[in-house]
Amino acid sequence: MATRLTINGTAHDVDLPENVPLLWVLRDEIGLTxxxxxxxxxxxxxxxxxxxxxxxxxCQVALADVWGEVTTIEGLGTxxxxxxxxxxxADHQVAQCGYCQSGQIMxxxxxxxxxxxxTDQDIDDAMQGNLCRCGTYPRIRxxxxxxxxxxxxxx
Amino acid sequence: MGRIKxxxxxxxxxGSAAIVGGAAFGIYQINKDAPNPLVAGDxxxxxxxxxxxxxxxxxxxxxxxxxxxxVQTTLAALAAEELDLAWEDITVLHxxxxxxxxxxxxxxxxxxxxxxxxxxxxxxMREQVGKVGKLLDLQATGGxxxxxxxxxxxxxxxxxxxxALKLAASAQLGVPAxxxxxxxxNVIAPDGTTIAYxxxxxxxxxxTPPDVELRDPATWxxxxxxxxxxxxVGKVTGTAKFATDTKLDGMKFATVRMSPTRAxxxxxxxxxxxxxxxxxxxxxxxxxIAVIASNTWLAMQAAEAVDITWTPANYPADTxxxxxxxxxxxxxxxDSMVRDDGDVTSAVEGxxxxxxxxxxxxxxxxxxxxxxxxxxxxxxxxxxxxxxAPTMIRDACAKAVGLTPExxxxxxxxxxxxxxxxxxxxxxxxxxxxxxxxxxxxIRMVWSREEDMRRDFYRPAAIAQFRGxxxxxKAVLVDGKIAAPSVFHSSxxxxxxxxxxxPDRLHVEGAxxxxxxxxxxxxxxxxxxxxxxxxxWRSVGASINGFMLDTFIDELAHAAGTDPLQFRLDLAxxxxxxxxxxxxxxxxxxxxxxxxxxxxxxxxxxxxxxxxPVAQVxxxxxxxxGIRINxxxxxxxxxxxxxxxxxEAQMTSGAIYGFSAAMQEEITFTxxxxxxxxxxxxxxxxxxxxxxxxxxxxxxxxxxxGAGEPGTPPSMPALGNALFDLTGTRxxxxxxxxxxxxxx
Numbered sequence: 001m002a003t004r005l006t007i008n009g010t011a012h013d014v015d016l017p018e019n020v021p022l023l024w025v026l027r028d029e030i031g032l033t034x035x036x037x038x039x040x041x042x043x044x045x046x047x048x049x050x051x052x053x054x055x056x057x058x059c060q061v062a063l064a065d066v067w068g069e070v071t072t073i074e075g076l077g078t079x080x081x082x083x084x085x086x087x088x089x090a091d092h093q094v095a096q097c098g099y100c101q102s103g104q105i106m107x108x109x110x111x112x113x114x115x116x117x118x119t120d121q122d123i124d125d126a127m128q129g130n131l132c133r134c135g136t137y138p139r140i141r142x143x144x145x146x147x148x149x150x151x152x153x154x155x
Numbered sequence: 156m157g158r159i160k161x162x163x164x165x166x167x168x169x170g171s172a173a174i175v176g177g178a179a180f181g182i183y184q185i186n187k188d189a190p191n192p193l194v195a196g197d198x199x200x201x202x203x204x205x206x207x208x209x210x211x212x213x214x215x216x217x218x219x220x221x222x223x224x225x226v227q228t229t230l231a232a233l234a235a236e237e238l239d240l241a242w243e244d245i246t247v248l249h250x251x252x253x254x255x256x257x258x259x260x261x262x263x264x265x266x267x268x269x270x271x272x273x274x275x276x277x278x279x280m281r282e283q284v285g286k287v288g289k290l291l292d293l294q295a296t297g298g299x300x301x302x303x304x305x306x307x308x309x310x311x312x313x314x315x316x317x318x319a320l321k322l323a324a325s326a327q328l329g330v331p332a333x334x335x336x337x338x339x340x341n342v343i344a345p346d347g348t349t350i351a352y353x354x355x356x357x358x359x360x361x362x363t364p365p366d367v368e369l370r371d372p373a374t375w376x377x378x379x380x381x382x383x384x385x386x387x388v389g390k391v392t393g394t395a396k397f398a399t400d401t402k403l404d405g406m407k408f409a410t411v412r413m414s415p416t417r418a419x420x421x422x423x424x425x426x427x428x429x430x431x432x433x434x435x436x437x438x439x440x441x442x443x444i445a446v447i448a449s450n451t452w453l454a455m456q457a458a459e460a461v462d463i464t465w466t467p468a469n470y471p472a473d474t475x476x477x478x479x480x481x482x483x484x485x486x487x488x489x490d491s492m493v494r495d496d497g498d499v500t501s502a503v504e505g506x507x508x509x510x511x512x513x514x515x516x517x518x519x520x521x522x523x524x525x526x527x528x529x530x531x532x533x534x535x536x537x538x539x540x541x542x543x544a545p546t547m548i549r550d551a552c553a554k555a556v557g558l559t560p561e562x563x564x565x566x567x568x569x570x571x572x573x574x575x576x577x578x579x580x581x582x583x584x585x586x587x588x589x590x591x592x593x594x595x596x597x598i599r600m601v602w603s604r605e606e607d608m609r610r611d612f613y614r615p616a617a618i619a620q621f622r623g624x625x626x627x628x629k630a631v632l633v634d635g636k637i638a639a640p641s642v643f644h645s646s647x648x649x650x651x652x653x654x655x656x657x658p659d660r661l662h663v664e665g666a667x668x669x670x671x672x673x674x675x676x677x678x679x680x681x682x683x684x685x686x687x688x689x690x691x692w693r694s695v696g697a698s699i700n701g702f703m704l705d706t707f708i709d710e711l712a713h714a715a716g717t718d719p720l721q722f723r724l725d726l727a728x729x730x731x732x733x734x735x736x737x738x739x740x741x742x743x744x745x746x747x748x749x750x751x752x753x754x755x756x757x758x759x760x761x762x763x764x765x766x767x768p769v770a771q772v773x774x775x776x777x778x779x780x781g782i783r784i785n786x787x788x789x790x791x792x793x794x795x796x797x798x799x800x801x802x803e804a805q806m807t808s809g810a811i812y813g814f815s816a817a818m819q820e821e822i823t824f825t826x827x828x829x830x831x832x833x834x835x836x837x838x839x840x841x842x843x844x845x846x847x848x849x850x851x852x853x854x855x856x857x858x859x860x861g862a863g864e865p866g867t868p869p870s871m872p873a874l875g876n877a878l879f880d881l882t883g884t885r886x887x888x889x890x891x892x893x894x895x896x897x898x899x
Binding site: 016017020021023024027028029031032033034035036037038039040041043044046072073074076077078079082086089090093094095096097098099100101102105123124125127128129130131132133134135136137138139140141 | 221222223224225381383384386387388389390391392393394395396397399400402408432433449450451452453455520521522523524569570571572573574601603604800801804807808810811812815833834835838839840841842843845847848
């Protein structure tokens with residue numbers, strides 16, 4: 001039986017077993033490959049997406065359990081129309097290999113939605129589940145602070 | 156993106172009609188231009204293997220793997236600088252495997268002698284020998300070689316293309332080429348007439364690109380400046396394509412379970428897996444199995460359900476046994492003694508100390524688990540792989556499926572981390588073999604994290620024994636013996652089938668080649684003959700020896716009663732000025748006094764690797780809830796810094812990679828298999844543990860140094876030395892979490 005999901009504002013009927021994690025629905029079925037597989041056990045954060053605005057590890061959410069609208073990195077912004085946080089990431093030249101950055105950005109976007117002016121401690125607490133083997137953390141921190149500033153000026 | 160795809164499809168056919176770019180010169184094969192692998196379509200021009208001009212614009216080929224180090228951006232900048240290409244007009248592609256993209260630095264690194272001692276003559280000799288790489292089709296990314304390799308080649312490609320564009324415009328306008336200038340992707344005539352490069356694509360076909368002088372660095376617009384990375388927008392919008400993101404019509408998804416003992420598979424029973432959801436096929440790979448399914452996760456579930464009996468390992472089955480084997484090789488004949496200054500056997504007055512060090516096995520643990528996509532159609536194979544060695548991998552894939560290299564098309568995608576792991580051929584070859592089991596169906600293969608962790612080619616464990624003597628506050632004798640399995644021999648055997656003759660220099664790099672004036676200085680390399688698969692791990696031998704030698708230098712400084720920073724400065728000053736200068740610089744940056752408050756510790760370390768001297772000061776703090784790293788100051792001298800932002804990122808990245816390993820990483824074995832499986836038992840630095848960084852880049856080094864690796868070797872000893880300063884406890888074994896209460 002097909003399961004209906006709303007992803008980045010579009011409805012999709014997915015014909016896969018209900019225990020398939022959202023990550024693999026997105027990547028293999030829908031073709032949204034911006035969300036990455038890193039560990040499969042919620043230990044790296046590369047697969048972070050939003051469900052109803054909340055950051056979740058999509059490798060841990062079964063298809064049947066998706067409780068709301070899904071937003072992936074592709075739904076946040078596009079190369080021609082980047083979201084403010086993506087622009088901050090680009091301006092700070094954060095990414096190196098880039099593989100973890102979709103998850104980092106989605107996690108940081110949820111942090112800023114909840115805590116518009118995060119302290120260093122807030123950033124440490126919110127971001128420590130997102131691993132980056134290239135070690136881009138100093139620039140991630142700078143980009144989050146900059147994005148917070150820009151978002152506060154936009155509103 | 157459509158345009159790039161179209162260009163890629165049209166032009167990356169390596170055919171007999173390849174155009175030879177530039178004029179052949181010299182009579183030796185080595186000096187001939189390699190065939191241009193780019194084939195121009197109608198109305199297109201490939202001026203050389205690096206520049207393709209079409210009616211749609213200019214595409215630059217940056218034939219080195221983008222694994223995060225920013226290589227494609229700076230390679231493009233080198234060509235664009237001479238070509239006067241507007242930054243926003245640049246399209247950069249990795250391009251196909253080809254002899255024209257050979258690595259011209261690797262082989263020169265094998266010439267005896269520490270690099271810091273290079274004279275201009277010796278440097279030129281290394282460059283000459285490096286060109287032999289062309290005869291071997293040696294296209295590879297590694298050894299922090301890319302900028303040294305292409306510093307002139309890419310600029311010449313850009314300059315030659317620029318002059319060819321002027322000649323084409325000259326013919327159209329009837330104006331002498333010498334009266335034309337170029338700017339922002341246009342040729343401009345004295346009367347202001349402007350012709351876009353893309354409008355000259357057709358006319359260029361009749362032009363032979365001339366050889367021209369390179370521009371004065373004083374006129375550079377891009378080089379030496381921090382440029383916006385060309386991969387950045389793709390990587391922050393999820394649109395950058397890794398091998399695991401390849402999408403093809405009718406594609407199926409696969410995963411593997413290969414022998415974790417590296418010795419093969421005795422038997423398997425797939426009866427429970429065959430009927431699981433989504434499973435299309437289970438492939439017997441001889442030393443493991445692959446599951447092909449309608450979804451990667453379903454493939455992984457089924458692979459776990461296959462009951463496999465593995466053949467026992469051919470090496471000691473546990474970590475202690477492996478360590479005993481390494482220790483035993485210390486008593487055997489040395490493989491190398493490439494540093495043997497003075498006479499370490501002579502009686503030397505002074506205070507003698509000895510120490511033994513151990514560093515563990517390490518995994519690369521790239522963020523993207525090993526993956527590749529392949530399509531086999533009987534008489535052709537197409538492979539998408541994020542890899543560091545395209546020519547070798549193309550050939551290995553061809554052999555694995557019974558085709559010739561000419562029948563294989565290899566697309567090198569972005570790499571989700573490399574660190575040396577993706578120079579190996581195994582993952583690409585496996586994808587090819589799985590695809591060959593289902594002809595006509597594209598297969599996207601992704602390993603589980605556990606498979607990635609347990610089928611790595613590890614940084615080997617190592618043991619070193621040092622004896623040293625200090626006299627009047629200075630080191631007068633260092634006698635070191637370093638034992639470990641040989642990465643170079645293991646890798647050569649795997650990739651070329653033979654062990655190169657001569658001493659293994661990589662084994663002792665980071666120790667034997669350090670710029671220290673110690674009157675009696677010997678480093679002996681002992682090779683352990685065990686079959687654990689090992690490979691190149693960011694900074695290779697220096698990742699081991701940087702920790703061991705520098706920690707011993709720190710112990711000597713304390714034994715001598717000399718300030719540790721001054722001690723190193725004294726050793727380096729007489730031997731290599733750029734090295735001394737980075738040590739002095741990091742002292743100044745950090746406000747080094749040798750004194751710290753009770754809850755603060757500071758350590759300094761130095762290492763010269765891949766042509767770059769790097770000094771670091773690390774500050775640690777006992778917070779009462781554990782020890783954290785507060786700050787790290789880095790001074791490095793690469794000679795010429797082509798992109799400060801990228802180099803700064805590499806310096807901090809290299810240090811964080813080293814801190815991660817030094818603090819907590821260790822691969823252990825039991826029953827011949829690696830015990831660690833995922834990030835919960837093989838973790839790395841994270842946001843809350845990473846320190847602040849301050850980086851200073853000096854430019855006095857007479858030869859260009861590398862960027863990707865030199866930040867790693869000094870980070871591990873700098874941290875250990877800081878912890879000694881804080882606690883008075885000297886850790887002679889990594890990871891440090893075994894000795895200290897670090898905040899993780």
